[in-house]
Amino acid sequence: MRIVIVGGGVLGTMHAWHAVRRGHEVVHLEREAEARGASVRNFGLVWVSGRATGPELDTALRARRLWEEIGAEVPGVGFRGNGSMTLIRTAAEWAVAEAAAGAPDAAERGWRLLDAPAVRQVNPALRGDFLGGLHCAADGAVESRVALPALRAALEPTGRYTWLPGREVRAVAEGSVRDDTGAVHAADQVVLATGAALGGLVRELAGQLPVRRVWLQMAQTAPLGEPLSTSVADGDSFRYYPAYRSEGLVQTQPQPPVAAEHKMQLLMVQRLDGGLTIGDTHAYAEPFPFDEVEAPYDHLTEVASALLGRPLPRIERRWNGVYAQCLDPAAVAYSAAVTAGVWLVTGPGGRGMTCSPAIAEQTAEELSW
Incomplete structure (x- = not known):
């Protein structure tokens, strides 16, 4: 499949990681020249210790294992299991x-x-x-300021990953994404991982979110x-x-x-x-x-x-x-189909850096990547 991912933060980047690793072609759009939101303004903690028993803890434990695997493959993320x-x-x-x-x-x-x-x-x-x-x-840490460029650098040699920063998405429809340069990107599936940007296009597509x-x-x-x-x-x-x-x-x-x-x-x-x-x-x-x-x-x-x-x-x-x-205490993040072929994933809260590898893996499984 050809998958377009909107949002260059850790959640969007982890979706790109799983999609490319499963053999798909990814076009990755980010409105800034580099991610500048919560994904780089955090501790870099992979924080299992305080998670609620049930899906939240299960997700954090799975993400901790994934971070260790990714860290071994991409040393530039700076993973260490320091507790x-x-x-x-x-x-x-x-x-x-x-x-x-x-x-x-x-x-x-x-x-x-x-x-x-x-x-x-x-x-x-x-x-x-x-x-x-x-x-x-079980706790660990990564280097949040450099992890995302390191992950992208590891994806580029596959020939199936295209990083397009400085592109703000203006329209999303089944099968295509149009950015503010006028470029239209064909897509079998689209994932919106837009972080705390909940207005504009996200509101048009999804309305008021919980x-x-x-x-x-x-x-x-x-x-x-x-x-x-x-x-x-x-x-x-x-x-x-x-x-x-x-x-x-x-x-x-x-x-x-x-x-x-x-x-x-x-x-x-x-x-x-x-x-x-x-x-x-x-x-x-x-x-x-x-x-x-x-x-x-x-x-x-x-x-x-x-x-x-x-x-x-x-x-x-x-x-x-x-x-x-x-706002749903039973959900690790909010994820839903907002229109045909378009999936929105947002709202992991303070769990974003910890849980993003497992949240993205779950999306990959739900979308049959």
Whole structure:
């Protein structure tokens, strides 16, 4: 088949990957010169640990295996199975982690509850004040800023992959896609993986979707100067990930005002250059701010420094981003046929980098690629 994929982010690129690997010809359109949305404005985390039991966890585990396979074939994506450590600083957080470590699927997730000395054996860079940590061996990371070009470079030698950046799609019909240069691309099937761009053509084709947009702030530091051998989360992560079912924590341990206002958790992952990506915040009410505020960065710096037991390296980059999140709690992403031969896939939420290989694989199977 000849498949046209609209959207150069990680979800669109993974659809291209699966289509080409199954022997099809792919034309891949992106409105920017390079992907600049949520796919490159994230931690690069392959995050299994907090996923809800059921389809979400199954998808994340499958995606983790696929990322490892892809990383072995395309080293430029920067995959490493470094695991994660969610650090525990209070008795209430310990209770949540203890319940998680005793859950029936704890072994499948790679969860282990560790005291502070055992945490430091796994990750010696963590020299701060904490009671222990929930270690997840299944978690990993990729280099989100360079993974997509690396994947495209691996597809080009097949002769069945054409990358066309700087092309905004104006019309989609059964059998064809027209971009803003006037070029018409014949297609047996079309996949729209347009991320948080839910207006314009997407609205014309699909109407109002059960998908919301989420705004967040993040930052990257100078090199740490030593390996951070796992990705790191703080206990506020127990509030936001469905695996933990932590209503008791929410009720008994209020967040500091800044963290509560911006719906924050600390996530921290080391880049291959030694710097740390830290975040993040969550905002759901549009219109989103066009500026960034400093208080969340101050909070992240304070928490990260306390867990490291040393000052956080200087922040060198700050940014914000918007991603799309499906409102159906039972769905990993929103996917549907919007017209004959045209399939829309969007709304993986904060699971996009983690789950995109498996979401795209599922599309390939549903569309008989």
